[in-house]
Amino acid sequence: MRPWPALAGMAKLLELRGGETLFYYASGNGPARGPGAKKPLVVLIHGLGDEADSWRGLIPLLGERCRVLAPDLPGFGRSAAPGKISVKRHIRAIIRLLEEEGAGRENPAILAGNSMGALIAEGAALSRPELAKALILIDGCFPLAAKPDRGLLFLCLPFLGKRWYRRFREDHDAAYRSLFPYYADFEAMGEADRRFLRERVIERVESAAQERAYFASLRSMVRVSLATGRRFLKKLDLFLRGSAGSARAAGDISKRLLMIWGEKDIVMPQASAKLLREAFPEAAFAVIGGAGHLPHQEKPGETAAAILRFLDRQVD
Numbered sequence: 001m002r003p004w005p006a007l008a009g010m011a012k013l014l015e016l017r018g019g020e021t022l023f024y025y026a027s028g029n030g031p032a033r034g035p036g037a038k039k040p041l042v043v044l045i046h047g048l049g050d051e052a053d054s055w056r057g058l059i060p061l062l063g064e065r066c067r068v069l070a071p072d073l074p075g076f077g078r079s080a081a082p083g084k085i086s087v088k089r090h091i092r093a094i095i096r097l098l099e100e101e102g103a104g105r106e107n108p109a110i111l112a113g114n115s116m117g118a119l120i121a122e123g124a125a126l127s128r129p130e131l132a133k134a135l136i137l138i139d140g141c142f143p144l145a146a147k148p149d150r151g152l153l154f155l156c157l158p159f160l161g162k163r164w165y166r167r168f169r170e171d172h173d174a175a176y177r178s179l180f181p182y183y184a185d186f187e188a189m190g191e192a193d194r195r196f197l198r199e200r201v202i203e204r205v206e207s208a209a210q211e212r213a214y215f216a217s218l219r220s221m222v223r224v225s226l227a228t229g230r231r232f233l234k235k236l237d238l239f240l241r242g243s244a245g246s247a248r249a250a251g252d253i254s255k256r257l258l259m260i261w262g263e264k265d266i267v268m269p270q271a272s273a274k275l276l277r278e279a280f281p282e283a284a285f286a287v288i289g290g291a292g293h294l295p296h297q298e299k300p301g302e303t304a305a306a307i308l309r310f311l312d313r314q315v316d
Helices: 005-010 059-063 087-100 116-127 150-155 160-169 172-177 191-206 208-227 230-240 270-279 300-312
Strands: 011-015 021-027 041-045 067-071 109-114 132-138 257-262 284-288
Touching: 005 011, 005 021, 005 059, 011 087, 021 059, 021 087, 041 087, 041 116, 059 067, 059 300, 067 087, 087 116, 087 208, 109 116, 116 132, 116 208, 116 230, 132 300, 160 172, 160 191, 160 208, 172 191, 191 208, 230 270, 257 270, 257 300, 270 284, 284 300
Parallel strands: 041 067, 041 109, 109 132, 132 257, 257 284
Antiparallel strands: 011 021, 021 067
């Protein structure tokens, strides 16, 4: 998979054990404010069936103020992942990336995830709270207020899901059209974006490795979502209030949690965040007008502005 051209020079590869690799983009080296000042570290985690290039419009906008990392999760894109793929493995990969890039008590990261990536961000922060200071959840969160979508449950069924996936190998136009529901107005995307997304979705459906990662992650995500409940909320509460072994001082939750939602998201409507918003009513919440499930792609400027406002409220 070729990188989005503007990101090619940011590509890195982390060699892990047993033939596993983690591909990621890294940008934003150097001081953020004043001589020698450190830039905040922001990690962008893509959703199911996507790759780091999902953040192609956002990385340059955040890179002037932040050090930005955006990985391909294990098995997706250019990250090789022999063995079992699961939500837990994705979380371990994010933790390993944070360690590799110097996150720690003195320099905790802000973890941002879209859709399934939101679950990964939450899981990494709760597993290693000293590595993270805040969460940004973009059109995704756990626990969910509603039950998993019936369509997702259908795809988890043996043979049926894979039959649906593999039919796109015989009809690339249908594969391309399968992207449309994730956007409020796909045709409004720039021509270069549309061309790139067509090429990318065809590469995905033609790849046995991408198919394997998709269904293994989907099944794992559904299992986690069905089991997630009040215990998860309690752990998240401890993290956000600075009492879960992290390096952060306790403070205003609006400085620790930002939820961003596309106004016209039909994949995961705003009601999906009901439980989380009820549990943390003081958390920051931003709606991106004219955007669907991927506001960072459709409206990168507005999404970046919401994130940068959130970063301005951070406290050490």
